[in-house]
Amino acid sequence: MCSNIDIWLQKIASEFQPVDYDIIHRAVSLAQLTEQSYWAQSFAMAEILGNLHLDSTTLAAAILYNSVQHAELALEDVSEHFGPHVAKLIYGARQMASISEFYQAAITSTHYQHNIDNIRKMLLAMVDDIRVVLIKLAERLCALRSTASKQLATETMAIYAPLTHRLGIAQIKWELEDLAFSYLEPEKYHRISSALKQCFPEHDQYIKEVITQIQNVLTVTQIKNLQITGRIKHIYSIYRKMQRKSVGLEKIFDVSAIRIFVPTITDCYTALSHMHTAWQYLPDEFDDYIASPKPNGYCSIHTAVYGPQNRIVEIQIRTYDMHAQAELGIAAHWVYKEGKHQPVDYEAKIAWLRQVMDWQQEVVKSEKALSDIRQMFNDRVYVFTPQGDILDLPQGATPIDFAYHVHSDLGHRCCGAKINGNIAPLTYTLKTGDRIEILKSKDARPSRDWLTTSLGFLHTSRARSKVFHWFKKQSQERSIPQVDELLNKEKTIAAAAPLRTIKEQYTSDINIHGVDNLLKHIANCCKPIPGETIIGYITQGHGVAIHRADCINALHIKKFYPERFISASWKNKIAKYYRSKA
Numbered sequence: 001m002c003s004n005i006d007i008w009l010q011k012i013a014s015e016f017q018p019v020d021y022d023i024i025h026r027a028v029s030l031a032q033l034t035e036q037s038y039w040a041q042s043f044a045m046a047e048i049l050g051n052l053h054l055d056s057t058t059l060a061a062a063i064l065y066n067s068v069q070h071a072e073l074a075l076e077d078v079s080e081h082f083g084p085h086v087a088k089l090i091y092g093a094r095q096m097a098s099i100s101e102f103y104q105a106a107i108t109s110t111h112y113q114h115n116i117d118n119i120r121k122m123l124l125a126m127v128d129d130i131r132v133v134l135i136k137l138a139e140r141l142c143a144l145r146s147t148a149s150k151q152l153a154t155e156t157m158a159i160y161a162p163l164t165h166r167l168g169i170a171q172i173k174w175e176l177e178d179l180a181f182s183y184l185e186p187e188k189y190h191r192i193s194s195a196l197k198q199c200f201p202e203h204d205q206y207i208k209e210v211i212t213q214i215q216n217v218l219t220v221t222q223i224k225n226l227q228i229t230g231r232i233k234h235i236y237s238i239y240r241k242m243q244r245k246s247v248g249l250e251k252i253f254d255v256s257a258i259r260i261f262v263p264t265i266t267d268c269y270t271a272l273s274h275m276h277t278a279w280q281y282l283p284d285e286f287d288d289y290i291a292s293p294k295p296n297g298y299c300s301i302h303t304a305v306y307g308p309q310n311r312i313v314e315i316q317i318r319t320y321d322m323h324a325q326a327e328l329g330i331a332a333h334w335v336y337k338e339g340k341h342q343p344v345d346y347e348a349k350i351a352w353l354r355q356v357m358d359w360q361q362e363v364v365k366s367e368k369a370l371s372d373i374r375q376m377f378n379d380r381v382y383v384f385t386p387q388g389d390i391l392d393l394p395q396g397a398t399p400i401d402f403a404y405h406v407h408s409d410l411g412h413r414c415c416g417a418k419i420n421g422n423i424a425p426l427t428y429t430l431k432t433g434d435r436i437e438i439l440k441s442k443d444a445r446p447s448r449d450w451l452t453t454s455l456g457f458l459h460t461s462r463a464r465s466k467v468f469h470w471f472k473k474q475s476q477e478r479s480i481p482q483v484d485e486l487l488n489k490e491k492t493i494a495a496a497a498p499l500r501t502i503k504e505q506y507t508s509d510i511n512i513h514g515v516d517n518l519l520k521h522i523a524n525c526c527k528p529i530p531g532e533t534i535i536g537y538i539t540q541g542h543g544v545a546i547h548r549a550d551c552i553n554a555l556h557i558k559k560f561y562p563e564r565f566i567s568a569s570w571k572n573k574i575a576k577y578y579r580s581k582a
Contacts, residue, residue, distance in 0.1 A: 005028065005043060008043065008047065009024070009025060009028065011050075012024055012050065012059070015050075016056055020055070020056035021056070023056045023057070023060045023082060023086075024046075024056050024059050024060055024063070026060075026081070026082070027059070027060040027063040027064050027082065027086075028043070028063055030064065030067065030073075030081075031043075031063050031064055031066075031067050034066070034067045034070075034071035034073070035070075035071065038066040038067060038070050038071055039063070039066065039067070041066055041139075041142050041143075041146070042062060042063045042064070042065055042066045042067070043063065044138075044142045044145075045062040045063075045065065045135065045138040045139055045142055046059045046062040046063050046138075048138040048141060048142070048172070049062050049134060049135065049138050051171065052134065052169070052171065054131060054134065055131075057083075057085050057086055057089065057131075058089060058131045058134065058135065060082055060086050061086045061089035061090050061093070061131075061135060062135050062138060064078055064082070064086070064090060065090055065093060065135060065139065068090050068094070069094060075087045075090060075091060078090060088129070089129065089131055089132055089135060090135075092129060092132035092135075093132050093135040093136050093139070095132075096132065096133070096136045130167075133163070133167070134169075137160060137163070137164060137169070137172055137176075138172075140152075140156060140160050140176065141172055141175060141176055141179075144156060144176065144179040144180065144183075145179065148183055149183065150183055150184065152180075152183075153179070153180040153181075153183035153184045154180075154184065156176050156177075156179075156180040157177070157180045157181075157184065160176055161173060161176045161177050161180065164176060168294075168297050168298050168325065168326065169327070170326050170327050171327050174234040174236070174237070177234065177236040177237075178234055178235050178236050180236075181235065181236040181239065182235075185239075188239060189235060189239075191249075192235050192238055192239060192249060193235055195249050196232060196235070196238075196255065203232060203255065203256055206256070206308070206309070206311070207230035207231075207256050207258070208230070209308055210230065210258055210307050210308060210313055211228045211229075211230055211258065213278075213307070213308055214228055214258065214260065214275070214315075215228060217274050217275070217278045218260075218271055218274055220274075221267075221270050221271065221274060223262055223263070223267045223270065223271065224263065225262070225263050225320075226260070226261070226262055226267075227260075227261040228258065228259070228260050228261070229258070229259045229261075230256060230257070230258045230259070231256065231257055231259075232255060232256050233255050233256065233257055238255055256313070256314070257313075257314045257315070257316060258313060258314065258315045258316070259315075259316045259317075259318070259323075260315065260316070260317045260318075261318060261319070261320055261323055262317070262318075262319055262320075263319060263320065264319060265290060265319060267319070268290060268301055268317045268318065268319060269301075271317050272301055272303065272317055275303065275305060275315055275317075276303070276305070278305075279305035279306055279307055279313075280305060280306045281303050281304065281305045281306075282303075282304045282305070282306075282312070285302070285303065285304035285314070286302065286303045286304070287301070287302040287303075288301055288302075289301065289302065290318075290322075297325055298325070298326055299318065299322045299325065299326075300316050300317065300318040300322055300326065301316065301317040301318065302314070302315075302316055303315050303317075380392045380393065380394060380395060381393055381394075381395055381397060381430050381431060381432045381434075382432045382433070383402065383430050383431075383432065383433070383434045383435070383436055384433070384434070384435040384436070385406070385435075385436065386435065386436075386437045391405060391406075393405060393430060393460065394459065394460055396429060396459040397429075397430050397459050397460055398426060398427060398428060398429065398430065398456070398457060398458065398459055399414070399417035399419070399424065399426050399428060399430070399436055399438065400414055400417075400426050400450060400457055400458055400463055401430075401458060401459050401460045401462075401463045402417075402430060402436050402438065403417075403438045403440075403463075404460070404462060404463035404466050404467075405460070405462065405463070406438070408466050410438055410440060411446070411463060411466060411467070412444070412445060412446055412466075412470055413440040413441060413442065413444045413445075414426070414438050414439070414440055414444060415439055415440060415441045415444040416438075416439035417436060417437065417438055417439060418436070418437040418439065419434050419435070419436060420434060420435050421435070421437075426457055427455070427456040427457055445470075446467045446470050446471065448471065450467050451464065451467055451468065451471075509530060509570055509571050510534070510546055510568055510569070510570060510571070511568065511569050511570070511571055512536055512544060512566060512567075512568050519542070519543030519544065520536070520543055520544045520545075520546055521542070521543060521544075521545060521546065522545075522546050523537075523545045523546055523547045523548075523551065523553075523554070525547070525551060525553045525554075526547050526548040526551040526553070526554070528546060528547065528548040528551075530570045531570065532548050532549075533548065533549040533550070534546050534547065534548060534549060534568045534569065534570070535547055535548075535549045535551075535554060535565055535566075535567065535568055536565065536566045536567070536568035537554060537557065537564055537565055537566075538564045538565075538566065544566070544568070546568060
């Protein structure tokens, strides 16, 4: 917890541009109007996030988070005074409370479906902006620092610690694990802690000796900007090694670790070569995470040697960039400096999305919960625009569905698609993590084949509806002149036909339902005869034209002027003789 807010603000002022510092300062002033316990934790959260080198928007959101969560500060007010981005981060962090609900459901093996919607919202918030997750992790770390809660510790070990591991944020991971371990296994924690304290002075002196010898060994390499540090390993990591090897603390020789920082990858392998030349190394303890990075992006060389006094020493060799990645993890991709929003690396977002999905499967212990989570992902796919924005579409969606989801005009002008940089057919089924670029042309237009379900061009009803509407509009635009031509023909025929002709066409044998004494004439296009089903069309100034009900012209006109059609039928008694259609 930051004990002196003014000192903290002075430190922040030196790292941010005035406009960004102003946002943080105003957030501090507003938060201090609430109860001290709320804003004190908020500042502690902001301090944690500041150590991850995050932007002013994130720090402001962290400072105001508890005021919104507990002190009834409205998100609308936050949005008005600090902008929508701050409000969105706070909203997303609040949505992540669903994690705890889900974990409790997983323990009891009930109520999974109830949480599915909340989990989806939580995941989408996480994927949309990683800073939401970091705020939540900072909140959890502050809670563990101040509250000895077994439930918090259990959730931390099951959910939050694995999440920080997935994100590669060592700064937060180790402290979360040690605090949770101290609450869950207090006797084991204190046993290891006490043993380390008893031998720490000796360990501290030994680490200094090792660092001095390594500096001497590497002097001949002339590596510039070389740095060597040493530390005692974290308690929980020592405990895990004891568990993994089924031995006591006295058998764990490498409780300390040396880190060598160098500028380049070439320097890493140069330093490694000299370490293995100076001391015998343990082949089983050697790992090259530069050649084969961990899934969370971690890169480093790990080796263990028989160092001074023939004691085992673990050595990690990495570049400064690798160290930043190891400490900050994926947060390193969301670093904002000098008020400029740096573009988010697309590959980092994809890696993050996949990590979250893998993490969900690790967290869920119940087969039913796992089935529900998989079903949740199975009915949606999460894909990227060329700009790195994330869209979710129904499972089975195609590039054309994607195009219409973005904009109707993009769908209408779609002539091709690139998936992950490669040309793909328009019937391609999108997969989570795909990056879609729609190729368009001003001369392109929808194809009627898109509406044929069996061909697989469209999956979503939204896209199908937009394509159908496009064809209907085109048909209407082409048909209006034809309709006008038909109407003009009706007028001409009606005007030219003498009254004894109308009688001969048996108009007296026709009833116009609900209306009497209307002038009627038989339509020349279909010439209905008694007995055939008929319908009446009210012309402009020439009475009612009688058509067969299935007359193609009448049906066509009815699409545009349905209000002019009325019911008609033959009378029960009709003339015995009538003119043939021929």
